[in-house]
Amino acid sequence: MLLLTPGPVQTDPRVRAAAAVDIAPWDEDFRPEYARLRDRVRAVAGGLPGEHVTLPLQGAGHFIVEAAIRSLIPAGGRFVVPMNGTYAARVERLAREAGRIAIPIPVPDTRPATAAEVAEALAAHPDATHLVAVHSETGSGIVNDPAVLGPAVRAAGRRMILDSVSGFGALPFRMADHPECDAAVFTSNKCIEGLPGLGFAVCRDAPVRAGAGQAGSWSLDLGDVLLHAERSGWGSFRFTPPVQALRAFGVALDLYEAEGGQPARLRRYQENARVLLDGAAALGMRPYLEARHQGPIIATFHQPKRPGFELQHLVDALKRRGVLISNFWTTARPTFRIGCIGAVTPAEMRGAVAALGEALRELGLPLPAAA
Numbered sequence: 001m002l003l004l005t006p007g008p009v010q011t012d013p014r015v016r017a018a019a020a021v022d023i024a025p026w027d028e029d030f031r032p033e034y035a036r037l038r039d040r041v042r043a044v045a046g047g048l049p050g051e052h053v054t055l056p057l058q059g060a061g062h063f064i065v066e067a068a069i070r071s072l073i074p075a076g077g078r079f080v081v082p083m084n085g086t087y088a089a090r091v092e093r094l095a096r097e098a099g100r101i102a103i104p105i106p107v108p109d110t111r112p113a114t115a116a117e118v119a120e121a122l123a124a125h126p127d128a129t130h131l132v133a134v135h136s137e138t139g140s141g142i143v144n145d146p147a148v149l150g151p152a153v154r155a156a157g158r159r160m161i162l163d164s165v166s167g168f169g170a171l172p173f174r175m176a177d178h179p180e181c182d183a184a185v186f187t188s189n190k191c192i193e194g195l196p197g198l199g200f201a202v203c204r205d206a207p208v209r210a211g212a213g214q215a216g217s218w219s220l221d222l223g224d225v226l227l228h229a230e231r232s233g234w235g236s237f238r239f240t241p242p243v244q245a246l247r248a249f250g251v252a253l254d255l256y257e258a259e260g261g262q263p264a265r266l267r268r269y270q271e272n273a274r275v276l277l278d279g280a281a282a283l284g285m286r287p288y289l290e291a292r293h294q295g296p297i298i299a300t301f302h303q304p305k306r307p308g309f310e311l312q313h314l315v316d317a318l319k320r321r322g323v324l325i326s327n328f329w330t331t332a333r334p335t336f337r338i339g340c341i342g343a344v345t346p347a348e349m350r351g352a353v354a355a356l357g358e359a360l361r362e363l364g365l366p367l368p369a370a371a
Helices: 013-018 030-044 061-072 086-097 115-124 146-155 205-210 222-232 243-259 261-282 311-319 346-362
Strands: 052-058 078-083 101-106 128-134 159-163 181-187 198-204 298-302 335-339
Touching: 013 243, 030 052, 030 198, 030 243, 052 061, 052 205, 052 222, 061 086, 061 159, 061 181, 061 198, 061 205, 061 222, 078 086, 078 115, 086 101, 086 128, 101 115, 115 128, 115 146, 128 146, 146 159, 181 205, 198 205, 198 222, 198 243, 205 222, 243 261, 261 298, 261 346, 311 335, 311 346
Parallel strands: 078 101, 078 128, 128 159, 159 181
Antiparallel strands: 052 198, 181 198, 298 335
């Protein structure tokens, strides 16, 4: 089965094989392996030794996003967030239920936030300490570029938390180039192409240390993760981790580096997206985004306008052909989405486009004559 969702993503057999061994996280042979992983992650994030630290946490991307908000923004604290997708809406809910206050910046889900919008929101809310931005919004496929938004945050003298769950490792970003960024968070799956199960926050040491104890949750306190590492060693976890996923993540990093790191990974995903978008256009599918706003992580298309069309029928027809896509949409209008990330090649994407054409024909949907 070719998995074309924005996460979990298709993984290399070598990554999956690495998880087939029973190991213990406290074992003296594994502890240095885990400590090295933290250094490697900081390097991928463009962090600096002595200034930035890697703080892992068990669980899904939402866990590490919530942990960053709780650990860096005190209870009752306020921040602004561009509301141009469902994952920004989830940031707002995570904050609300954690006792933090998200101030929305209204932005349509068809384009990125602008520096002017962020600057205006921060000026209007001087009590907002942070911008929390979703780097790659997989509801639609747009990218909120920190190279655009970061300078506006710096100019306002505020801080930033970057939810890079679906963009880290492919989209350009270096902590050293963003002194306004307190944390960039991501997961072991997505663009690094490891197994799901772990979140990572690459943080500036000082603010996360200063916020230790303010999270209101022992499990989600990144300051406590930092203090534990200093007490017990950088190869130690506070609670039992998905240790096989950690071992597999190391193999995924090996493959990532062998491919050429961030620039090479981005090029492959961009080519996957080009093949998909061109092929879907030839089948008469209309993209949800303008080409200038289309990111390389996921492509979203308007659902065919035909009475009785059901997305699940399309998902099932594709699955019969060995391609699995998401069976739900999160945009303002009905869409379907196809991921361009994971251990997927442009050749496999061309096969997926062919399967899409066959599925549409099976459902009796009209196609262009040349398709």
